[in-house]
Amino acid sequence: MPLTTFLLIITAAVALYLLFIAYLYLVQARHIYCPTAEIATTPDKHGLKFESVNFESSDGLMLHGWFVPRPSIDAEKERVVLFFHGNTGNISDCITTLEMFHHLGLATFIFDYRGYGQSQGSPTEQGTYDDAEAAWAYLLRDRGIKPEDVVVLGRSLGAAIASAQAARHPPGALVIESTFTSAPELAAEMFRIFPARLMSRFKYSVRDNVANIHCPILIVHSNDDDVIPFHHGTRLYEAANEPKTFMEISGEHAQGFHTSGPQYLDGLKQFLKGAL
Structure with missing residues (x-):
């Protein structure tokens, strides 16, 4: 040649x-970020009472969520799950999750980040943090919920946002499911022939967040996860402070809560019993 x-x-x-x-x-x-605007269903169509909530972010965007009350008012305290969904769809894709929390006797506040569902704006990393702050403020200010009665729970990308929020404002407990150590580390594993760490415009450093969290933390990951490998979950557990718990489940990425339903529910119930 x-x-x-x-x-x-x-x-x-x-x-x-x-x-x-x-x-x-x-x-x-x-x-x-892979949002959808259409709200495909609502909790009432699945037997759950709910309140549609609009609240404002610090930069003036109107955000939307649902507040699903606990099934009984007999409980001594109203404990609320502040739920952070993943990077796709919107809150209407999380009905099964709402049903699970309802079954455990918990209220849930679930909301859409900017650009998702009926929330205004376009998603950014800082924007998701700001939206988390606004959701937290809504629970404490408008509903009178005490921080120690809030369970911050996030799944996939939502766990990255949830961990950042818990690092800023300690809740009663934190649960993170199916998430990564950081966005650059995951990118480096997915695109090995490219300088992915240097290219990454997103940080979402969950490992750094959990190292600064001192409330009880439950880390959930599936060994079948083919999107975010299992070792991300174990590394997060290693970085977390006590008291900490690890739950290994089965099922595809962000679906293990459904695939491992009874195990997931029992593990979550036992964790919350000891944490709150």
Whole structure:
């Protein structure tokens, strides 16, 4: 092969490599945030009473959520799950989760981040943190819930947001499911031939967050997770402070709570019994 031809091939390959790096850098947000606007169903269609809630973020966006009360007012305290859903869809995809919490006798406040469902704006990393802060403030200010009676629970990307919120404002307990140590670390594993750590526009450093959290924490991960490998869960457990609990479940990414339903519910019940 002539040297000039070889050099042209190498130059073209390098150019394509750099173009793909630029493409990955520019489209990251599309892969991190996959919202839908349509509310496909509501809790009342599944036998759950609920209140539709609108509340405002610190930068003036109107956010939307649902407050699902606990099934009985006989309990001494109203304990509330502040739930952070994953990166796809919206709150209407979480009915099964709401039913599970209701079964455990817990109230739930679930909300959509900016750009999801009926919430205004477009999602950003800082925006999701601001929205978490607004949801927390709504529970404490508008509903009179005490911090120690709030269970902050997040799934997948929602766990990254939930852990950041719990690091800022300690709740009664924190539960994080199916999440990563950090966005750059996960990206580096997914795109091994690219400088993914350097390319990542998102931090979402869950490991740093849990290292600064001192409330009881439950880390849940499935050994079948093919999106966020199991070792992310175990590494988060290693980084977390006591008191901490690890629950291994089965099922695909962010679906283990359903696949391992009885085990998941019992584990969550036992954790909350000791934590609250």
